[in-house]
Amino acid sequence: MPRLPWPLPAVLAWALAWGLFRALLGAGMAPALALLMASAAGALASVLGSTLWRRALIALGFPMASLLSGAAQWPAWAWLLPLALLALVYPLNAWRDAPLFPTPADALRGLATQAPLPAGARVLDAGCGLGHGLQALRWMYPQAEVHGVEWSWPLRLVCALRCPWARVRQGDMWRTDWRPYALVYLFQRPESMARAAAKAEAELAPGAWLVSLEFETTALRPVARLQGADGRPVWLYQAPFRKA
Ligand SMILES: C[S@@+](CC[C@H](N)C(=O)[O-])C[C@H]1O[C@@H](n2cnc3c(N)ncnc32)[C@H](O)[C@@H]1O
Numbered sequence: 001m002p003r004l005p006w007p008l009p010a011v012l013a014w015a016l017a018w019g020l021f022r023a024l025l026g027a028g029m030a031p032a033l034a035l036l037m038a039s040a041a042g043a044l045a046s047v048l049g050s051t052l053w054r055r056a057l058i059a060l061g062f063p064m065a066s067l068l069s070g071a072a073q074w075p076a077w078a079w080l081l082p083l084a085l086l087a088l089v090y091p092l093n094a095w096r097d098a099p100l101f102p103t104p105a106d107a108l109r110g111l112a113t114q115a116p117l118p119a120g121a122r123v124l125d126a127g128c129g130l131g132h133g134l135q136a137l138r139w140m141y142p143q144a145e146v147h148g149v150e151w152s153w154p155l156r157l158v159c160a161l162r163c164p165w166a167r168v169r170q171g172d173m174w175r176t177d178w179r180p181y182a183l184v185y186l187f188q189r190p191e192s193m194a195r196a197a198a199k200a201e202a203e204l205a206p207g208a209w210l211v212s213l214e215f216e217t218t219a220l221r222p223v224a225r226l227q228g229a230d231g232r233p234v235w236l237y238q239a240p241f242r243k244a
Contacts, residue, residue, distance in 0.1 A: 188212075
């Protein structure tokens with residue numbers, strides 16, 4: 001999607017929220033509900049912003065303006081709205097980077113044969129979402145220490161509940177140190193793969209693996225390409241990496 005120059009995304013999102021608010025009031029909706037719906041629309045439109053701050057500004061613009069202008073009578077609970085919107089913007093920020101598609105249950109079948117790891121080896125699902133990739137990794141490597149890092153707090157919380165045997169934390173996978181890991185697993189998007197290859201080259205120890213579901217990196221030559229049970233390819237790269 002072409003990126004709109006700033007502040008056009010904000011202006012568009014606020015106009016959308018105001019338009020919706022007016023239309024809902026016109027249709028006879030209770031003002032508090034109209035406020036909620038229009039604010040939610042503004043928060044969804046925050047994906048148009050290119051940084052987290054801009055997204056927060058887009059999401060908060062309409063509710064704050066409606067308050068300050070007196071256009072809407074805020075109910076008591078409405079003071080929680082900005083917090084709720086920020087909580088929404090946060091996961092949207094990560095979804096924009098890689099939408100939440102989970103790893104299918106047996107997508108990694110055959111991985112442990114191609115990339116055997118010693119018991120206790122550390123594996124990382126970088127961007128672990130709700131934990132489906134962690135489960136597939138555990139199935140392949142029952143004796144490994146499975147770690148996950150996830151940008152979105154709500155997803156991280158649900159993931160930790162679903163995978164109590166894994167070490168799941170909130171964080172940015174690009175700022176996470178990959179050096180302790182014998183295998184780093186990714187299910188991201190094609191645009192992320194060049195950056196992932198560069199990070200793997202810089203940080204993974206000799207013998208360690210970079211494994212990507214579906215998306216390959218053209219920067220490195222794969223050691224193997226598996227065909228997961230659902231037909232998606234699984235790309236395996238091993239350090240020291242060979243250039244493509
Ligand atoms: C396609 S989903 C894959 C989820 C999981 N790995 C799986 O295979 O089931 C990508 C996940 O990466 C997360 N993500 C995107 N960018 C991230 C970043 N910079 N740091 C941490 N997580 C990120 C998203 O929030 C999303 O949950």
